Amino acid sequence: MLHAASLVLDDLPSMDNARRRRGRPALHLVHGIATAELAAVALIARAFELVAQAPRTPAGTRAQIVEELSRAIGSEGCCAGQAADLAADPSSLTLEDLEAIHSRKTGALFVAAVRGGALAGGAREQTLEALTLYARNLGLAFQITDDLLDLSGDPERMGKDTRRDAHRANFATLFGEGPSRRLVEELLEASLAALAPLGKKAAVLADLARVVRDRKR
Amino acid sequence: MSRAGPPLPPAAGGNGGSPPADSSVGRDRRSHLAERAADRGEGAAGARTPLSLDEARRRLRELGYLNGGVERFVFRRAFAGRGGLFLPAILLGAFAAAVASLAAVETAEAGFGDSATAVLALLVHLFLADLVAAALLALALLFIADRSRSPAGAATAAGLCAAGLAFFLWIGGAYGLSHDIPARALLWGAPVGLAALLAARSVRSGFLARAYAHSRVLPSRRRPRVFFAAAVAGILLAVAIFTSRARPSPAPPPLPSPRGSAVAVVAVDGLALDSAAADGLSGVRELLATGATGWWPATQASPPEVWTDLATGEPASRHAVRALARVRPRGSPLGLRPPLGTAWYLRRLGPALRLVSSAPVSASDRRSLAFWEVAASAGLPSVAVGWWASGPWPGVEVVGNEEVLAGASDGISADRRAIDALRLRRRGGPQVATVYLPGLDILRGDPAGSERRRQAIEQVHRFLEDEVSRAVAGEETLVVLAGDSHAAPFSLGRMVVFDGRQPVKTLRIRPEDVAPSILARAGVPVAADLPGRPVAALFRPGGLEGGTVATYGPRVAPVGSRAAATDREYLEKLKSLGYLR
Numbered sequence: 001m002l003h004a005a006s007l008v009l010d011d012l013p014s015m016d017n018a019r020r021r022r023g024r025p026a027l028h029l030v031h032g033i034a035t036a037e038l039a040a041v042a043l044i045a046r047a048f049e050l051v052a053q054a055p056r057t058p059a060g061t062r063a064q065i066v067e068e069l070s071r072a073i074g075s076e077g078c079c080a081g082q083a084a085d086l087a088a089d090p091s092s093l094t095l096e097d098l099e100a101i102h103s104r105k106t107g108a109l110f111v112a113a114v115r116g117g118a119l120a121g122g123a124r125e126q127t128l129e130a131l132t133l134y135a136r137n138l139g140l141a142f143q144i145t146d147d148l149l150d151l152s153g154d155p156e157r158m159g160k161d162t163r164r165d166a167h168r169a170n171f172a173t174l175f176g177e178g179p180s181r182r183l184v185e186e187l188l189e190a191s192l193a194a195l196a197p198l199g200k201k202a203a204v205l206a207d208l209a210r211v212v213r214d215r216k217r
Numbered sequence: 218m219s220r221a222g223p224p225l226p227p228a229a230g231g232n233g234g235s236p237p238a239d240s241s242v243g244r245d246r247r248s249h250l251a252e253r254a255a256d257r258g259e260g261a262a263g264a265r266t267p268l269s270l271d272e273a274r275r276r277l278r279e280l281g282y283l284n285g286g287v288e289r290f291v292f293r294r295a296f297a298g299r300g301g302l303f304l305p306a307i308l309l310g311a312f313a314a315a316v317a318s319l320a321a322v323e324t325a326e327a328g329f330g331d332s333a334t335a336v337l338a339l340l341v342h343l344f345l346a347d348l349v350a351a352a353l354l355a356l357a358l359l360f361i362a363d364r365s366r367s368p369a370g371a372a373t374a375a376g377l378c379a380a381g382l383a384f385f386l387w388i389g390g391a392y393g394l395s396h397d398i399p400a401r402a403l404l405w406g407a408p409v410g411l412a413a414l415l416a417a418r419s420v421r422s423g424f425l426a427r428a429y430a431h432s433r434v435l436p437s438r439r440r441p442r443v444f445f446a447a448a449v450a451g452i453l454l455a456v457a458i459f460t461s462r463a464r465p466s467p468a469p470p471p472l473p474s475p476r477g478s479a480v481a482v483v484a485v486d487g488l489a490l491d492s493a494a495a496d497g498l499s500g501v502r503e504l505l506a507t508g509a510t511g512w513w514p515a516t517q518a519s520p521p522e523v524w525t526d527l528a529t530g531e532p533a534s535r536h537a538v539r540a541l542a543r544v545r546p547r548g549s550p551l552g553l554r555p556p557l558g559t560a561w562y563l564r565r566l567g568p569a570l571r572l573v574s575s576a577p578v579s580a581s582d583r584r585s586l587a588f589w590e591v592a593a594s595a596g597l598p599s600v601a602v603g604w605w606a607s608g609p610w611p612g613v614e615v616v617g618n619e620e621v622l623a624g625a626s627d628g629i630s631a632d633r634r635a636i637d638a639l640r641l642r643r644r645g646g647p648q649v650a651t652v653y654l655p656g657l658d659i660l661r662g663d664p665a666g667s668e669r670r671r672q673a674i675e676q677v678h679r680f681l682e683d684e685v686s687r688a689v690a691g692e693e694t695l696v697v698l699a700g701d702s703h704a705a706p707f708s709l710g711r712m713v714v715f716d717g718r719q720p721v722k723t724l725r726i727r728p729e730d731v732a733p734s735i736l737a738r739a740g741v742p743v744a745a746d747l748p749g750r751p752v753a754a755l756f757r758p759g760g761l762e763g764g765t766v767a768t769y770g771p772r773v774a775p776v777g778s779r780a781a782a783t784d785r786e787y788l789e790k791l792k793s794l795g796y797l798r
Contacts, residue, residue, distance in 0.1 A: 095268060095276050137282055179270040186274070190283045 477740015
């Protein structure tokens with residue numbers, strides 16, 4: 001829900017002004033900007049409501065999950081990343097600037113999703129640390145893949161506009177296409193390595209990393 | 218908003234904590250990095266030259282991605298300044314050393330592996346001992362790691378050393394403990410190799426972690442196959458070395474020659490004929506002077522070693538009898554020689570930990586056949602009384618050393634019991650009869666001329682006179698072995714032969730010539746692989762068997778399970794008679 005809300009907001013004319021999302025017209029083009037904004041806020045509120053009502057989860061854990069999610073989407077997460085992205089001067093962005101933007105816009109939600117699940121499962125600090133590393137590397141790999149797909153992907157298959165970031169700084173333009181693909185591989189290797197201490201318990205997360213590697217849209 | 222939780226993952230340069238990615242520290246560093254990048258005129262998007270892959274990797278690692286983050290996680294304890302990853306290295310290193318030493322022992326001690334309890338007890342015991350050594354080595358590694366400028370190479374070298382040490386303990390231990398290495402020894406290659414591999418990897422990881430905590434330098438690439446290759450090389454080396462010492466197939470028993478004679482062998486320990494305080498021995502000296510004497514420079518060693526050298530014709534490195542007492546892991550049917558470097562620990566601390574106990578020397582320790590066993594294998598009935606490390610053998614009536622000493626209160630009674638036991642068993646007319654008299658050695662602490670010593674010498678003298686009379690009468694060939702296992706410098710060991718009426722003569726021989734000479738006189742072909750040769754000059758002309766066989770083979774006997782209580786009594790008796798403290 002939080003991810004969906006972030007996409008709705010990201011597509012608004014005041015943001016990325018995207019026309020298509022998931023193969024269909026962007027929400028604000030169908031229902032109007034005001035409705036899209038309200039829908040995003042409603043999705044965020046519903047997400048927190050569900051966490052607050054989570055059955056068989058101690059209150060303290062629910063509070064921790066709320067804190068994780070708040071941080072991921074708030075002034076330390078998506079909002080901060082989006083603001084930095086909008087304010088950035090593409091001609092002077094460094095790798096570190098890009099990382100700072102994407103670790104908030106993308107990575108923060110990856111981290112929150114993984115840590116939230118782990119917290120609900122009663123994971124210990126060491127496990128949380130491993131999962132954080134996993135999510136962080138995976139998030140960056142996902143973002144670079146996204147940049148590569150934006151450069152060369154098929155809009156029909158991807159279900160959204162492509163080459164919208166061509167004029168903007170991204171990892172693909174910063175490194176070049178070949179090295180970027182290599183970096184994606186290495187980031188995914190690092191994410192899988194972080195899962196190693198968890199053994200077979202983390203098999204689903206490992207599969208997810210492979211999905212990111214093989215994604216075409 | 219609270220920052221108490223660990224929101225975004227740690228960036229490089231922390232000390233094990235997880236500062237938020239957008240914390241002031243993170244922001245400052247990013248600004249700093251950006252400034253540096255700007256100073257270099259690189260890194261910006263747009264029309265700028267793309268970053269090189271290596272540069273991108275480096276900068277992403279600094280931000281906590283790639284292995285920068287993962288290795289931080291793996292090396293977390295080391296980063297926290299505790300060097301904690303050396304603990305697995307110490308544990309695995311000690312385990313590898315224990316497994317390697319255990320493999321060496323199991324290879325050398327036939328029958329030891331049959332008892333799982335004993336194997337486990339020894340493994341635990343060796344592991345505890347090796348922990349100390351591993352901890353000391355880890356301290357040295359910490360010192361080196363803290364100063365290493367090239368941690369990758371040094372860490373790999375440290376890992377290789379750990380693996381090499383494990384293989385050294387296995388191969389060197391088996392080589393040192395066993396003259397003939399059975400093929401089954403190679404089965405230990407898998408566990409030793411695996412343990413060495415684990416130890417090597419953990420040492421490398423620990424070293425890297427420690428070095429990184431100081432230098433922040435990590436290896437640029439992994440070398441996963443180095444240790445595997447080392448383990449394979451170690452196993453191949455073991456195959457080469459063990460094969461060179463492969464246990465020969467059992468030799469067919471030698472066939473005796475009709476020219477053989479009945480032989481009596483009297484071994485007298487403590488007969489220090491060269492001692493300045495040997496006045497009471499003048500009668501014995503005069504008696505022995507009537508025989509043909511071969512002599513050799515005496516050496517100091519434990520009584521079992523000295524006399525087993527003579528009985529087998531082989532050195533201790535082959536017959537394996539050295540000390541009066543060995544260590545026996547709990548549950549083991551037999552005592553063991555301590556593997557490389559563990560003797561002091563096993564003997565001194567082992568009993569205190571109750572994982573091992575002392576075991577007296579026994580026949581199962583001996584790897585070479587004594588002359589009476591060879592004779593019996595050739596079909597000659599034999600009697601052996603009182604010899605160290607003697608035990609049941611087909612065709613031999615054996616009265617063991619422990620049996621002789623059991624009822625003895627001093628050297629006099631020990632000799633009397635041995636002489637009586639020989640006389641009792643000699644009635645069947647054995648072809649080879651031998652007795653070991655320990656009395657004079659037991660009484661070595663008595664002053665020369667003391668009443669007890671005088672009585673003991675007199676008893677030996679009378680017995681020898683009887684034996685010499687029999688020999689001179691042609692009833693048998695008598696060989697008197699006079700030696701002293703606590704020999705003074707420049708004293709001699711002697712083999713005095715009474716073979717009918719022979720001219721008196723004296724010549725130098727080697728102690729390893731004794732057993733072949735006795736066997737040849739009994740008509741048994743001598744094994745070509747024995748280091749000694751029969752000394753024909755000391756015997757009746759033409760009286761020695763001239764034929765040879767390739768080998769007598771090793772002494773492979775069923776493992777005797779002597780009761781622990783019997784062992785305790787034997788040890789106590791050895792202590793009371795002054796052999797052990």
